[in-house]
Amino acid sequence: MAISQVPISTDSFTHKVTNPAWKTKPTWYMVATADRSINPDQERMMAKRAKAKTVEVNASHVAYMSHPKETAKLIEEAATSAAANH
């Protein structure tokens, strides 16, 4: 990037996820169906390939602000399920 005249860190050139955690860990996903920052279809695609237990809410990108209860519920489901199977 033109604006980043910092010493070129190897990381900023090469940092990639080599071992995505969702391939080995149980995964949950909340799709925001009215999201105009990340396309909801893209969210669905990523949720699907991660084999995530998925919920959809009619929300913008900040779903956790407009739908805090649903968000908390999904996290608690993850916590209960993952901890039980750990």
Place this chain on the structure above:
Amino acid sequence: MFCHGIWADGSCFNKVIPTLQADGHEVMAVQYGLDSQAADVAATKRTLRRVSSPAILVGHSYGGAVTTAAGTDDRVVGLVYISAVARDAGETVQSQLDKYHTPIFGHIKVADGRVWMLPEGIKYFAGGLPEQEQKVVWATHFAPDADLFNQKVDGTAWKSKSRAEEDEFISKPAQAEIKAALAKKPNATVYSYPGPNHAFSRHNRAHYNAAAAALANGRTSEFLHQQLR
């Protein structure tokens, strides 16, 4: 444990945290600087050591890229993505963004090395919230480093890299090496600035060069518009 996205910080989860705490969960929201993915992942792992194990990582937006990397930690037993980037190994999200357009990226401004959201962009980011609340989200938006932003969308920071030729930290041979390496990348354009020294686009810094910075920032802006629209 929460990992925030760009234009936010750890306190953005304030509406969810009390519910989880009331139900007896130990909660922390990582505070990281949005300077580099590696630093943000490192901060996440540091914070993981402050909570008991096993832990669930929750990522929003770019925070999903962080949890995707940090989540391999043994202490993590599950991942929750909230409208988040669950990227695959070596993946460039750019190719997906090309297929999945979103309007937010037409309302950004790159300045002083950070990516800012323009006020009118807030409805594409936080629409659905009461207007007053949207204004607060905009007022507190935390601009990411433009490099991070680039990594976030496509993971290829080399796509548009410019360098100061008289850079005291990066020798001419090193510069030649970088140029040679990038020459093999079909999607890379290297811009060179003959006069300026290191960090010439950092406002109010010793080597700030207004003309070169304006040129470089303009090119970055153009690049982002081309790639993200």
